[in-house]
Amino acid sequence: QLVESGGGLVQAGDSLRLSCAASGRTFSRYAVGWVRQAPGKEREFVLAISWSSGGTAYADSVKGRFTVSRDIANNTLYLQMNSLKPEDTAVYYCAARAFRGGRIPLSPAEYDTWGQGTQVTVSS
Numbered sequence: 001q002l003v004e005s006g007g008g009l010v011q012a013g014d015s016l017r018l019s020c021a022a023s024g025r026t027f028s029r030y031a032v033g034w035v036r037q038a039p040g041k042e043r044e045f046v047l048a049i050s051w052s053s054g055g056t057a058y059a060d061s062v063k064g065r066f067t068v069s070r071d072i073a074n075n076t077l078y079l080q081m082n083s084l085k086p087e088d089t090a091v092y093y094c095a096a097r098a099f100r101g102g103r104i105p106l107s108p109a110e111y112d113t114w115g116q117g118t119q120v121t122v123s124s
Contacts, residue, residue: 001022001023001024001025001115002020002021002022002023002094002095002096002113002114002115003020003021003023003094003115003116004018004019004020004092004093004094004115004116004117004118005018005019005021005118006018006019006079006118007092007118007119007120008119008120008121009121009123010084010120010121010122010123011084011122011123011124012084012085012122012123012124013083013084014084014122015080015081015082015083015084016081016084016120017078017079017080017081018034018078018079018081018092018094018118018120019076019077019078019079020032020034020076020077020078020079020094020115021074021075021076021077022075022076022096025075026075027051027070027072027075027077027096028051028052029051029052029098029099029100030051030096030097030098030099031048031049031050031051031096031097031098031099031104031105031111032048032049032051032070032077032094032095032096033045033046033047033048033049033057033068033077033094033095033096033104033105033111034046034047034048034068034077034079034092034093034094034095035092035093035095035108035111036088036090036091036092036093036120037090037091037093037117038087038089038090039090041090042108043093043108044059044061044090044108045059045106045107045108046058046062046066046079046092047059047062047066047068047079048068048095048104048105048106049068049069049070049104050099050101050104051070051072051099053101054070055104056068056104057104057106062081062088065081065082065083065084066079066080066081066082067079067080067082068080077094079092081120084120084122085122086122086123086124087122088120088122089120089121089122090119090120091117091118091119091120092117092118092119092120093114093115093116093117094115095108095111095113095114095115096111096112096113097110097111097112097113
């Protein structure tokens with residue numbers, strides 16, 4: 001089970017940090033990331049990390065503003081969001097899938113374990 005936290009209402013330009021904790025499992029040999037869904041839109045890949053190697057993949061829309069990190073000892077994934085924009089408003093989901101190397105999955109459909117989501121709202 002994946003449990004997200006840290007969402008909220010912020011203003012444009014603000015920062016926010018989301019957390020994703022693994023309950024009952026470890027993230028070893030997994031790719032873990034964040035997917036978001038804005039109202040009326042399909043789920044969109046944001047970023048992900050290979051838990052074992054630390055390799056990362058980012059969507060172009062968040063490069064330079066969002067950063068992924070992990071706390072291996074506590075099986076917790078973090079999403080640091082800076083310079084937030086109104087278009088970042090969405091429900092953010094933590095997602096994971098088994099991963100043994102190679103290309104980090106970039107499509108939400110490639111992930112099979114999901115958290116319940118946390119709302120991020122950015123006002124202009």
